[in-house]
Amino acid sequence: MKERILTGDRITGKLHLGHYVGSLKNRVELQNQYETYLLLADVQALTTHFEKPELIKQNLRYVALDYLSAGINPDQATIFIQSLIPEIAELTTYFSMFVTVNSLRHNPTIKAEAKERGFQDMYYGFLGYPVSQTADITFCKAALVPVGEDQLPHIEQTRRIVRRFNQLYKPVLVEPQALIGDIPRLVGLDGNKKMSKSLGNAIYLDSSREEVQEKIQKATTDPARIRKTDIGHPDICPIYAYHQAFRKEGSDEIYESCKKGQIGCMECKRNITQRINDLLEPIRERRIVYQNDPKKIDEILISGTKKARLAAKETMEEVREAMSMNYF
Incomplete structure (x- = not known):
């Protein structure tokens, strides 16, 4: 057994x-x-x-x-x-x-x-x-x-x-x-040490593609970066934390590009938005089946x-x- x-x-x-x-x-x-x-x-x-x-x-x-x-x-x-x-x-x-x-x-x-x-x-x-x-x-x-x-x-x-x-x-x-x-x-969307429903900094499993995009677009990033060419600090950026969690295979490249000012925050957000939506898509499909029954x-x-x-x-x-x- x-x-x-x-x-x-x-x-x-x-x-x-x-x-x-x-x-x-x-x-x-x-x-x-x-x-x-x-x-x-x-x-x-x-x-x-x-x-x-x-x-x-x-x-x-x-x-x-x-x-x-x-x-x-x-x-x-x-x-x-x-x-x-x-x-x-x-x-x-x-x-x-x-x-x-x-x-x-x-x-x-x-x-x-x-x-x-x-x-x-x-x-x-x-x-x-x-x-x-x-x-x-x-x-x-x-x-x-x-x-x-x-x-x-x-x-x-x-x-x-x-x-x-x-x-x-x-x-x-x-x-x-x-x-x-x-x-x-x-980490939470606001940079808090944890994603939490009580803090309002979470992406829920029932989020639509549009909701994920909207939340990621509004998420906190490295406050020291104003222009794409500014040197980044990915270790304090929630978006980079999401790359590590959901897009591990490309996270090292993102880390180096951010530190060298070779990738902007908006591009970084677009990449992770797509990855999170890809992850949630089969969850959405199963959800519809159960919601209908x-x-x-x-x-x-x-x-x-x-x-x-x-x-x-x-x-x-x-x-x-x-x-x-x-x-x-």
């Missing part, structure tokens, strides 16, 4: 090129090698969007459509909805009984995101995100979790929680390994959630037996 992996997203909005480069492209490739469980994390989306739950309902199908359009094959990957697997919530509760608040407060990923969002005092759900994430991973006994370096603290905390559970009760849960890949962070999306989500629920029930039978909570 193939090893099982668990990955997914908090459904806080449509996916963009940063998501594609950082995880989605990798997931499309991994589904051919592993038994893939793909989580639509609607409950965890409430950690930052609890005041607007109606947006989560809307985003659920947006993200599912992005997955399918990008090439996720529902015959190979199990796409499921977190809130419809009550065993995840039950497992989260059990784990929370022996996880200390201090260990959660010292999780560097939690600390960094809390600082980024300006949280003076953390909500219980936000602080307990790693506990909930552990339940996401362990309910289906995923052996591998694809992550970047910045997510390693979460996975290490998951491993500690699993070890603690297995020591306290019985060794019924799988201790997952991080599947570390070269997961780049795509919205019931198909619901069928995929219902089917995937049913399959995930079966795995959850099997795991929880073992968990309750290990904890002597199988009363009848």
Whole structure:
């Protein structure tokens, strides 16, 4: 049998090129090698969007459509909805009984995101995100979790929680390994260190050719360059970062031409616009197919959630037996 992996997203909005480069492209490739469980994390989306739950309902199908359009094959990957697997919530509760608040407060990923969002005092759900994430991973006994370096603290905390559970009760849960890949962070159109929907500096996967062209034309470039012949600094230019991400074969040439003042910013933008549109074209074609058959999306989500629920029930039978909570 193939090893099982668990990955997914908090459904806080449509996916963009940063998501594609950082995880989605990798997931499309991994589904051919592993038994893939793909989580639509609607409950965890409430950690930052609890005041607007109606947006989560809307985003659920947006993200599912992005997955399918990008090439996720529902015959190979199990796409499921977190809130419809009550065993995840039950497992989260059990784990929370022996996880200390201090260990959660010292999780560097939690600390960094809390600082980024300006949280003076953390909500219980936000602080307990790693506990909930552990339940996401362990309910289906995923052996591998694809992550970047910045997510390693979460996975290490998951491993500690699993070890603690297995020591306290019985060794019924799988201790997952991080599947570390070269997961780049795509710079935003405004030069910000990351492309983000909250910063409004993203190119979305559902963008038309015209929208891509318009956004690239308005994107920030090297502020020191006024004329084509001015010496450029490609290392600080978002457009060059896109050449590296999407047009790798010609990026070295672009780098040298920019530094020598041999290529203008508009030509550079035209080149990358064409490349991004070429990348998005098959995604657009698949999107049209699914958009014209919205019931198909619901069928995929219902089917995937049913399959995930079966795995959850099997795991929880073992968990309750290990904890002597199988009363009848």
